[in-house]
Amino acid sequence: MAELLETLLSWFHVVREPVGGVLLVVGGLLAIVGAVGLLRFPDIYTRLHATSVTDTGAATLMIVGMILLSPTGWVALKLVFIWVFMFLANPTASHAIANAAYTAGMEPKIGPSGDTGEADR
Amino acid sequence: MSVVNPDIGVLLVNVTLLALLFFVAIAIARLRSLFAIVMLTGAYSLISAMWFVAVDAVDVAFTEAAVGAGVSTVLMLGAMLLTARTARVEPNWKRLGPLAVCLVTGAVLIYATIDLPAFGDADSAANSHVGAMYLQRTAAEIDIPNVVTAVLASYRGFDTLGETAVVFAAGLAVSLLLGFGERSLSASHKPARANLKGVLVPSNKSDHHVVLRVVAKVLIPIVMIYALYVHFHGELSAGGGFQAGTIFAVAIVLYSLLFGITAALDAFPVIWARSIAAFGVLLYAGVGFWALMNGGNYLDYDFVLPPDDPDYGPEDANTWSQHVGIILIELGVLFAVAGSLISIFYAFAGRAPEIRDEDW
Numbered sequence: 001m002a003e004l005l006e007t008l009l010s011w012f013h014v015v016r017e018p019v020g021g022v023l024l025v026v027g028g029l030l031a032i033v034g035a036v037g038l039l040r041f042p043d044i045y046t047r048l049h050a051t052s053v054t055d056t057g058a059a060t061l062m063i064v065g066m067i068l069l070s071p072t073g074w075v076a077l078k079l080v081f082i083w084v085f086m087f088l089a090n091p092t093a094s095h096a097i098a099n100a101a102y103t104a105g106m107e108p109k110i111g112p113s114g115d116t117g118e119a120d121r
Numbered sequence: 122m123s124v125v126n127p128d129i130g131v132l133l134v135n136v137t138l139l140a141l142l143f144f145v146a147i148a149i150a151r152l153r154s155l156f157a158i159v160m161l162t163g164a165y166s167l168i169s170a171m172w173f174v175a176v177d178a179v180d181v182a183f184t185e186a187a188v189g190a191g192v193s194t195v196l197m198l199g200a201m202l203l204t205a206r207t208a209r210v211e212p213n214w215k216r217l218g219p220l221a222v223c224l225v226t227g228a229v230l231i232y233a234t235i236d237l238p239a240f241g242d243a244d245s246a247a248n249s250h251v252g253a254m255y256l257q258r259t260a261a262e263i264d265i266p267n268v269v270t271a272v273l274a275s276y277r278g279f280d281t282l283g284e285t286a287v288v289f290a291a292g293l294a295v296s297l298l299l300g301f302g303e304r305s306l307s308a309s310h311k312p313a314r315a316n317l318k319g320v321l322v323p324s325n326k327s328d329h330h331v332v333l334r335v336v337a338k339v340l341i342p343i344v345m346i347y348a349l350y351v352h353f354h355g356e357l358s359a360g361g362g363f364q365a366g367t368i369f370a371v372a373i374v375l376y377s378l379l380f381g382i383t384a385a386l387d388a389f390p391v392i393w394a395r396s397i398a399a400f401g402v403l404l405y406a407g408v409g410f411w412a413l414m415n416g417g418n419y420l421d422y423d424f425v426l427p428p429d430d431p432d433y434g435p436e437d438a439n440t441w442s443q444h445v446g447i448i449l450i451e452l453g454v455l456f457a458v459a460g461s462l463i464s465i466f467y468a469f470a471g472r473a474p475e476i477r478d479e480d481w
Contacts, residue, residue: 085343092336099329 292461366458398460422446
């Protein structure tokens with residue numbers, strides 16, 4: 001049992017840095033995807049859809065990556081706290097924006113099926 | 122560590138952040154919608170905070186993020202609710218005067234930067250005289266890791282007392298201008314508990330903010346605990362009384378935004394805010410007098426807890442006494458800043474009508 005644990009631990013130390021780095025890069029790419037969606041989508045709801053999920057997801061991936069790269073347990077713990085805060089605050093902020101837009105009577109842009117929205121540009 | 126010259130990375134970050142600041146400033150100058158301008162000033166503060174982090178001024182960045190992006194955005198929104206939503210369009214010839222003022226001021230500032238020392242210059246005034254002395258002597262005299270707190274609270278205690286008094290005076294001035302006591306809350310005399318007996322429901326129609334309220338109930342206690350952490354951890358890491366007070370005020374402001382000003386006034390009455398603001402300044406000044414009574418100079422924390430040694434004099438360093446003094450005066454700063462900011466917020470929010478659903 002102890003040997004198995006030791007092997008697992010040594011494996012963990014080998015994969016720690018590469019996996020952490022990959023997670024950071026993937027998180028960054030996800031954030032870029034969200035930014036592209038924010039710029040390209042037509043109305044507030046689709047834009048929010050593009051940014052809200054990718055924002056929280058990108059932050060989660062990056063924080064997990066940083067936890068893997070963190071030098072001490074205390075740093076990892078602080079990153080977990082930051083993640084909990086973001087996990088609560090980010091979706092709530094998106095909800096607040098969507099709710100405000102809905103309450104203010106903003107209509108989503110929905111064309112007939114097959115309409116790609118090219119016509120009104 | 123990396124193949125790229127690290128200086129190039131730092132340079133890129135600096136140039137990007139400063140360029141962002143420039144474009145945000147241009148956007149603020151061009152926009153007419155006050156709401157967008159207020160939001161952009163918040164973004165401006167946040168980007169400057171990032172830039173301060175990039176130049177290793179973490180404490181300043183913390184203050185900028187908490188005060189500039191957090192509280193002042195809310196205060197500006199509160200002030201905006203009392204006025205129009207868009208700025209009037211001025212005719213072009215009326216803009217010539219301000220443009221000339223900006224150009225002249227900008228030219229003078231750029232001319233002045235020629236005389237500034239280079240960034241990180243060891244011979245600059247900030248790094249050579251007392252600055253170097255503080256860095257050398259903090260470890261022996263005060264023995265805390267965060268030199269910023271040592272300089273701010275101990276070596277420069279008089280300056281910080283002045284700053285605290287300025288914050289208090291600002292809160293007092295806003296209260297005096299916008300109305301004192303119950304009169305300042307004239308616009309929001311909508312009884313919160315009239316609709317349902319004993320149940321605190323701000324309005325009995327469908328509640329759009331239920332998600333926000335639930336999350337806020339989870340977050341507000343955490344925010345308050347974080348404020349205390351920032352305060353008591355100020356000696357060890359970035360932070361201190363100013364940031365902690367601002368974060369504490371933000372918790373109250375968040376509560377009143379989501380649950381209504383009347384509920385907030387029930388939870389944290391205006392008189393508390395004003396009292397703790399005054400008490401904070403009193404505590405700070407009182408620590409100074411306490412040191413005087415113990416035989417030291419004003420705000421000389423070595424004499425907050427002097428040992429029972431007859432030969433004890435001004436030359437002896439007493440680091441534990443320094444720690445107690447710093448925590449006490451930072452507590453005074455926390456009270457003064459939190460109380461002043463909350464009473465400023467109440468002064469604005471109490472005059473505006475309750476934030477209606479359609480304003481969200």
